[in-house]
Amino acid sequence: MAGQSGSQDPSVAPLPLTQTQHDELDRTLPDTSSPTPKLPQDTDEILYDSFSSPYIGRAADSFYEYLTNNNIDFRTSSKSYYGKFCSIVQSSGTGKSRLILELRKKGVLVLYMNLRELSDRGFPNRDPVPARILTECTTDCTEAEYTARCYAFFTAIFQVLLWDLGSKIPALDSRNLDAEIKAWNDDMCDMRSEARTKFFEMVDSQYNLVLKSPRQSFVKQAFRDMVQAMPHIFAAREKRNEDAPKLVIAFDEAYPLNKLNSHDIRLSRILCSVISSYSRDNTPMWVVFASTTSQVADFPPPQMIQNSMRVVQSGNSSYPPYHALGWDQFATPLGDISANDVAKFYHIVGFGRPLWKSLMPNGGVLKLAGQKLCDSIAFDSMATNQALAVLAQRFALDIRFGHRDTVSYIKTAVASHLRVCFSTTENGLWSDTFHPSEPFLSCVAAMLLHQSPDNLPNVLHVLENRIHSGMVEIGQRGELTSRLLLLLAKDLFIRRNPPETAIQHLLYNGSEHAELLDCQKVSVVGFLEYLFGTAFWSDSEAGEEAKTALQHAYINFTHWITMEEFISPADGDFEELGSARCDPDEWTLRHWHRTSAVQCCPLQPLVDKMIPIYFDDPSLGSDLKRMSQIFISDKVGRISNIGDPGHDTTRAHYSIECQSDLPYITLLLDLNVDSDPQLSATYLKRDPSHPETGQCLRIYASGMSDTTFSFLNQHPPVAKGLQEILSRQKEVPSQTIHQALRSTMRDMRWEA
Known part of the structure; x- marks a missing residue:
């Protein structure tokens, strides 16, 4: 399988870039933020139906294990991780969206949001409320103003999750709890369900209230209230699965967050600093960014304290992107x-x-x-x-x-x-x-x-x-x-x-x-x-x-x-x-x-x-x-x-x-x-x-x-x-040895 950029020649290995150099490099790269050409309108129905067809392959099992291992590392590793967020970086059509939604079959609560740009008519469709809050009207937004938006947004998310889930999932026995979680997931992972539309309407309403006086303490308190009010969801029923993911908040088509605005701030870095501020305990709740652009995985902590919001960041490690999506799932035996x-x-x-x-x-x-x-x-x-x-x-x-x-x-x-x-x-x-x-x-x-x-x-x-x-x-x-x-x-x-x-x-x-x-x-x-x-x-x-x-x-x-x-x-x-x-x-x-x-x-x-x-x-x-x-x-x-x-x-x-x-x-x-x-x-x-x-x-x-x-x-x-x-x-004779080649005996057994 062709042409790699993997094994490094030590003689040409680059020195680490500073954050300023990272940003300068991004300005010189071709624009990769725009999506690939539009899907024809009739393909929307075909793709919608394909999301309800049987899922083939074990990528969802692998992703579930990846999140579990991330939580173990966060809890036990000597590394100081920046926050409980990670990414899926892969090219178009490889099944990123379906993979995220498929986590619901593992008993994980999945809150899926699509942030694609307004002009992008791809599927799944853009979710207007989170996309507007996090990606629109941000050209002239200062760092403090966008930080306030992010605090208000996550505060609203946690509050509405508590209200919505708390009313539907009381302290039931495990059998009824699983059924209620499945019913909620089925509604929230159906891109056309009324329950999903109403959920984001409540988020929008609450966001506007919180935005009047956003504080870091609000999002932390909202997060604690949600976790403490629903121990039957967030507490492990068995010791062996205490690190298994319980809630995943997913931002799909997250490439608009990679942009630098007129104040030279990258939206994704501020968003992740807010995630970092509340995700310091061991609760197995994760934020996942999915995108075709590699910058979505580039979330180093800021190099300065945000004095205006009194946010002090800690930790300097992030999780490697998840890449193990399926291949050849539909190949004829x-x-x-x-x-x-x-x-x-x-x-x-x-x-x-x-x-x-x-x-x-x-x-x-x-x-x-x-x-x-x-x-x-x-x-x-x-x-x-x-x-x-x-x-x-x-x-x-x-x-x-x-x-x-x-x-x-x-x-x-x-x-x-x-x-x-x-x-x-x-x-x-x-x-x-x-x-x-x-x-x-x-x-x-x-x-x-x-x-x-x-x-x-x-x-x-x-x-x-x-x-x-x-x-x-x-x-x-x-x-x-x-x-x-x-x-x-x-x-x-x-x-x-x-x-x-x-x-x-x-x-x-x-x-x-x-x-x-x-x-x-x-x-x-x-x-x-x-x-x-x-x-x-x-x-x-x-x-x-x-x-x-x-x-x-x-x-x-x-x-x-x-x-x-x-x-x-x-x-x-x-x-x-x-x-x-x-x-x-x-x-x-x-x-x-x-x-x-x-x-x-x-x-x-x-x-x-x-x-x-x-x-x-x-x-x-x-x-x-x-x-x-x-x-x-x-x-x-x-x-x-x-x-x-x-x-x-x-x-x-x-x-x-x-x-x-x-x-x-x-x-x-x-x-x-x-x-x-x-x-x-x-x-x-x-x-x-x-x-x-x-x-x-x-x-x-x-x-x-x-x-x-x-x-x-x-x-x-x-x-x-x-x-x-x-x-x-x-x-010009070849200077390097062809390494990391792709075809193995395992690759040729596509039925597996």
């Missing part, structure tokens, strides 16, 4: 669909973030996904962030630490271009982020790349500039160049004569059983002929025999994902992997099902890449028995022997172990050759001394030229772009 049907829209849309499957009834989901990926109504192929987003989704771009633009790019990409945040350092300065395997979004990115003749050359030019600046890694052996070459060749091959029945445009509005063009199976024989030229079969030693052996072989990859372990893990790793371990046939078939090709981990012996092959021959038996592979080695910078006709045990190597009776292909790419490009192929029949290796077509290709790669003749702008990227590889 491996045995429930034929390998011949994996290109179907309903299957591909199930992988990745849950938003796509939720919106599948809306025919505009392809167009919406394109707009979300670009953060724009139309794709601008010369805009750096848009171009990088489209490329990163498919080609596993590796963003280099230490570059001056890396931090701003990562923040913008998560907030506005669907990049996923995996973890954040404790000081909040660095995030581990990537574009994970998401075949539906990869198809959308492919459509954007090829919707105009200028798009592909333009994005390659943007990429070349970013490589030249040192922001994007090429790889130690030119891995990026060959990823681009092979997948772009497949893109252009299938677009020569696309079938009319295939989905190939963002405006598609048809059947869910239609097939996505980029996921359809492609003949290996035809692809190799397109890649290397029409004379490939007749002029090579491989000849008609190899062509016949591969006549039923197909590929279907739409994107590259990266690995963090050998294809076949060492014996010592078996126990750790446990049931997550796949046998080689299943591992290859799972990549076929999600239309992914593999960039191996840097230490993988013999090979650098793998592309799944499927043999569409019913006589071979089940799909598991029809899988083979193309193994690729980037020869640049190291000695490789997979192209050596005398080396015939590639897939039998202990680190690979993909034995099969079916033919396979090994491809040695030596792209860095400047002169005398060569292309040769040999076909090795089964060796009786190594029956496990099967027949093998071995191809050696050197140089980036239309002599070796014939298809470049037909696409001069693409050839020029790839050659410029290759020239950067020769001038």
